[in-house]
Amino acid sequence: MKTYLVTGGAGFIGSNYIHYMFKKYGDDIRIINVDALTYAGNLENLKDVEERDNYTFVKANICDRDAINKIFEENEIDRVVHFAAESHVDRSIVNPEIFVETNVLGTATMLNAAKKAWELPDGTFKEGKKFLHVSTDEVYGSLDDDPNAYFYETTLYDPHSPYSASKASSDMLVKAYMDTYKFPANITNCSNNYGPYQFPEKLIPLVISNALAGKNLPVYGDGKNVRDWLFVEDHAKAIDMVQEKGKLFETYNVGGHNEKQNIEIVKTIIDVLREELDDSDPRKAKLSYDLIKYVTDRKGHDRRYAIAPDKIKKEIGWEPETMFKEGIRKTIKWYFDHNDWMEHVTSGDYEKYYAKMYDKR
């Protein structure tokens, strides 16, 4: 039975990945989830799995060398899936340092701990061990509006925000471990994810939450920036397939071939919500395009991201399965049905965050 060490499993993609893995492998795997439970980590996301005998949660910071080494000493870890990171671009613009700390130093700690546990006296590594570093397409910088331009695995890194610079640094560290020590790893660079359990600082859950509350829907700049949206379960599947079928030391781009302008996303959410709400629901009366408010642009806002997922399709056979039309409806319905989840995460600190980031825009 393989033991997975998942970092950041209480966050958005990490918790979806853990659900995906238990759905797929049931009792045939063991998962240890290590998470510091920052504002973005929420154990409520994992309520359905916490009673499982083959699931363990450890509250620890990935920068805490002793705590991470201890997990490796006490468990024979076969796979590391490294999600833990500070993930929000706007926060990185206000407070870059924590991004360097978690994303760069935290990744170094994870690499060192895995290397220490897996390295044999002759400098090779124990059979079958694998480390997967979960990264982003933002490391490649920004594309212009030429519809034929894409990010490939060979595209040069050109990060712009403190977030993407910290992720690029962490990718480089992983590459350095692969090149120097032949450390058994892969990197995946994925486009924008959407789906259940995403913290409502990110565009899609923020717009759903505000729309249901009859609040303004903030659109940065001209609303024409493009992101390539992927349903989170498809990302979870890609990560699993890369670990099972990918060639060691390779990078794989993961994306949905689903480019949308931000304004299109916001209008789609309004349209779908209007279809889903009963005519008698008072929230429906307030819900229209009039809620859209163009606000001051994000500093250094990347114009367009678009992934070419040709390599992962050709070498591994992965393709996105969830069409955006279906995925966005599923997502909206999930937030509808989990009003309590939304209420828990949008109280207290979230309100202070919202006021600080949006009141003066």
Ligand code: NAD
């Ligand atoms: P998230 O912010 O929702 O979750 C991050 C998780 O990491 C949280 O549970 C948080 O508590 C934990 N964490 C943060 N700092 C930690 C620390 N120092 N020690 C231990 N745990 C810590 O992020 P997400 O959107 O789920 O992203 C997960 C990973 O995927 C990140 O590495 C991100 O760069 C990458 N990624 C995200 C997207 C996306 O669209 N969200 C796309 C591509 C790649």
Ligand code: DAU
């Ligand atoms: O591309 C992958 C990346 O996608 C991940 O690496 C990041 O962790 C993840 O946060 C996401 O980054 P973005 O900056 O693209 O996502 P965000 O949801 O913050 O913004 C999506 C787009 O919507 C972006 O162009 C900015 C815009 N936006 C965002 C917010 C929060 C708005 O117009 N209004 C908003 O209020």
